[in-house]
Amino acid sequence: MKYELDQAQELSAQIAQAIRDGIMEGRLIVDQRLPSESDLCEQFQVSRPTVREALKRLAAQNLIRTQRGASGGAFVNRLSFEDAYGQQITTSTLLLSMNAVSFETACEARFALERACVALAAQRRTPDQLAAMRAEIHRQSQPGLSDESFCASDVAFHRALVDAAGNPVMSYQLAGAVEAIEPLMNMITFTARKREKIVELHTLIADALEARDAATTEAVLGQLAEHTLELAREVARMRSKSA
Amino acid sequence: MKYELDQAQELSAQIAQAIRDGIMEGRLIVDQRLPSESDLCEQFQVSRPTVREALKRLAAQNLIRTQRGASGGAFVNRLSFEDAYGQQITTSTLLLSMNAVSFETACEARFALERACVALAAQRRTPDQLAAMRAEIHRQSQPGLSDESFCASDVAFHRALVDAAGNPVMSYQLAGAVEAIEPLMNMITFTARKREKIVELHTLIADALEARDAATTEAVLGQLAEHTLELAREVARMRSKSA
DNA sequence: TTTTTACAAATGTCTGACAATTAATTTTTC
DNA sequence: GAAAAATTAATTGTCAGACATTTGTAAAAA
Missing domain, CATH: 1.10.10.10 (Winged helix-like DNA-binding domain superfamily/Winged helix DNA-binding domain)
Known part of the structure; x- marks a missing residue:
């Protein structure tokens, strides 16, 4: 050489x-x-x-x-999916925070990409993955949970949804989209009422996946996206008022 | 500290x-x-x-x-989208090649994620993006084009489609999915007949996006996915026969 | 034969030095 | 006095050589 x-x-x-x-x-x-x-x-x-x-x-x-x-x-070194996840998440998180990407933009990307998983997830979801989703739902309905823990559980729920598509390449690609939004989500305060709504939608998603009903899953995911954006707008309103 | x-x-x-x-x-x-x-x-x-x-x-x-x-x-350093693209593509390419990810898996991920862009792209595509897509279509229909150049142009076309969604975070997330498949695509030989079909589908996609018709775009993209997989299966059959 | 010891090869770290680059300062020149 | 040129200082880039540490292998001893 x-x-x-x-x-x-x-x-x-x-x-x-x-x-x-x-x-x-x-x-x-x-x-x-x-x-x-x-x-x-x-x-x-x-x-x-x-x-x-x-x-x-x-x-x-x-x-x-x-x-x-x-x-x-x-x-x-054989680049493992595990290592690649980590790099992906680090890069995505920094990209969002350093370029002042708006919550709307990040959220739009995340839900659009997640919706791409739904058809496959409805076909392939395993009992384990459903159980993982239900476990996170249960955690989210605990009353004493901090906002940070609620967000972390939310991310875990969506990770499970993505993994349910049974395509490791998609799981890798979406790792960044799903995880990097957590810091942005952490700026939102979740009232008991808002949490209730989210838990309800999560439950509907899990149910629809269990029934292998892709159309319903997609519809509910759309509602969840709308609801999340609404929360963000509320926070923005509060901010501008207090300022 | x-x-x-x-x-x-x-x-x-x-x-x-x-x-x-x-x-x-x-x-x-x-x-x-x-x-x-x-x-x-x-x-x-x-x-x-x-x-x-x-x-x-x-x-x-x-x-x-x-x-x-x-x-x-x-x-x-402010991590630019440009830098992040590069890292994303490097990591994705190596991940696919080192873990012997099948063409089917990579292809499935790519088209599923790309389909997630269609609704937004139909709303937001700019004349520039449409022109970029048409330019690549034109290149792809040149007769003397090598398989490598054809693949490269195919990737460029799909990049333009993704960018048409007008969401930089999505463009970043999908950069890996779209680009990393190129080495795998390069193993396919494109006969004149196959190229014709691909160019036809690309044209239909560009037309549908121009008409802001998300449903048609999505349908054609599905056909393109099916057609691409069929090509891969053909190559696999040839391989197993000659071996 | 098994255990221990010694050795060798390779990476991990340190010390100290010099080169190259660049901004600020000083000196020179007009 | 102002502009240009030279000097200086700070900082990274590179080099040379050494020693420490780890680990596999081979030799020696029990």
Whole structure:
């Protein structure tokens, strides 16, 4: 392998990119061992700290893992769905908070995407997934629950709904949409009355899924979206009044 | 700020996590300057290379940017939609290729999510977006086009469809679903006849969107999904026969 | 044969230095 | 006095070399 490095970027970034390309193009395959750090130093004609900075960049993206010891080194990592979920959620959350994305926009995206799961979920939902949804519904109807816990349970309910579609790629794609909205939801205060309504709609969704009734599920989900937006508008009104 | 570091993980990973938490919890805000590397060395009681490895991890996630010079340093970066797209596509592509996700699963996810955009796209599509779609359709009907270019244009068409929903969060969430399937699509050979069919369906979609007809768009998208899956099945049959 | 020890290879970390870049400051020049 | 040029200081980027730590392997001892 021959490498040509440009002077424009930092060396560590270029080295990381060269290795990343190797992984994405399939020249480096899962569990393959990269050359040792000293070998990489020679190949790229740089010092060890520079090579290490490059490797740390890749480690941050879960593209490689390192092992110490005699037969250690850096290995191409199989990107697990679990790892990908985490990255997805981190990125989505920051994207929303740093770009001042409105609650309406985030909420619209979330419910639109969630609705895409409903048809599949109605076909494929397992008893376990239904049980998970009912468990969250039960939690949500506990009286002493804090707003934060209520939101967390809400997210868990919707995660279960998404998972019920039985398509891991969709679960991954939607992880961000569903989870990243939690910080925004946390700004809403849920009165007992509002919670009651949400729990009622959640119950209807679970019932419709149990009956494998996609149309009803979709309709109720639409109501839930409307209700959630209404809550947000109320908060906005309160804010503008007090200001 | 007081930091407690555990001995279990690498120091650079722990330091990166501590700073990442600060960003995600809002203690460090966009464009804020982090302490200089030497200051961080003192705060965390580690050497400069270790601090630098931590910073490179964060740079790999676009969470910080660094600037050399007198008033330089590391700054909290505003995660742009552009950056987030890139990360999303990288992660999705690797996730699919490394976990041997079947074409059926990826395709199902893609079309289901895309269908979620249709209602909004029918309302909001702009003339520019329609023009972009028609331009890709025109490219796809060129006779000399390679399979790779055809696939790339197909992806561009679907990106335009997603963008037509006018919701940047959805565009971001779907970037992975739409783009990551390209390597899988590249395994399919498109005969002239098959291309004709695809171009025909794309045209119907563009027409329906122009007419703001969500129902028709959705129906045609369903046909396109079915047609794409049929192509994949054909390839699978050929493979098993020749093997 | 089993256990222990020693060794070797690799990553993790540290120290100290120098290079390159950039903003601010000072000096020079007109 | 104002503008241009040179200097300085701060900061990141890179390098060299060393030692610590971990871990697999091989040799030695029981």
